[in-house]
Amino acid sequence: MKLKTWFIVAATALTVFAAQAQEMSNDDIANRIKPVGQIHVAGAEAAGPAAAGGGAKSGEDVYNSACVACHSSGVLGAPKVHVAADWQPRLDEKGLDGVWQNALNGINAMPPRGTCASCSDDEIKAAIEYMIEGI
Ligand code: HEC
Known part of the structure; x- marks a missing residue:
């Protein structure tokens, strides 16, 4: 009985953890995409007027x-x-x-x-x- 309870708690914790891990990796992906966009725009700005025109x-x-x-x-x-x-x-x-x-x-x-x-x-x-x- 005791072991079974522990097992359920552990399984639940794992599920929650897995869900969080999934969320985190989605955030990671979003964060990874964002700076790339920013770098691209910054590069275009640094290039001056020649780069004007939609990035x-x-x-x-x-x-x-x-x-x-x-x-x-x-x-x-x-x-x-x-x-x-x-x-x-x-x-x-x-x-x-x-x-x-x-x-x-x-x-x-x-x-x-x-x-x-x-x-x-x-x-x-x-x-x-x-x-x-x-x-
Ligand atoms: C790995 C080496 C290499 C890279 C990198 C490279 N080229 Fe070339 N390019 C060549 C060589 C070699 C030729 C000559 C090909 C031939 O006519 O035999 C050539 C020829 C050309 C020509 C003339 C084509 C023709 O019909 O005569 C143009 C235009 C050109 N390259 C544009 C570019 C542009 C734009 C870039 C960058 C986005 C680039 N190349 C990157 C090696 C390279």
Whole structure:
């Protein structure tokens, strides 16, 4: 009898604990999602007026986070940022839309979206426009 009572108490406590644990993990998830949103907005603000427009990342932001690794020094033959000689032949041949499509889909050693799976089509385009700025 005594053992059975203990068992019921223990089982009840476990159930309550489990319910709380479930609640806590939901809170955890909510908390985890929230700061990401805040960081995103803060980043957009830090980028200045170019980033204005619904929290989209600026071309410079996208370039610095996803493209710089290859496009600053020309890894694997990547056209280098702001180097007209690297970009002009591609733009002459395919136009901005052509190179944009290739950046979205990938071309040779250039990975689709430059590995930025979370970048929108427009953010990829903005990064290209940043790389060819002044050319
Ligand atoms: C892993 C290295 C790497 C990363 C990261 C990378 N690229 Fe590239 N990219 C390349 C290489 C290599 C080429 C040249 C491909 C070729 O024409 O053979 C290229 C070419 C391009 C071209 C020209 C395509 C054409 O049709 O001529 C564009 C536009 C481009 N990249 C945009 C981007 C953007 C935007 C990002 C970031 C979001 C990015 N790349 C990130 C390696 C990379």
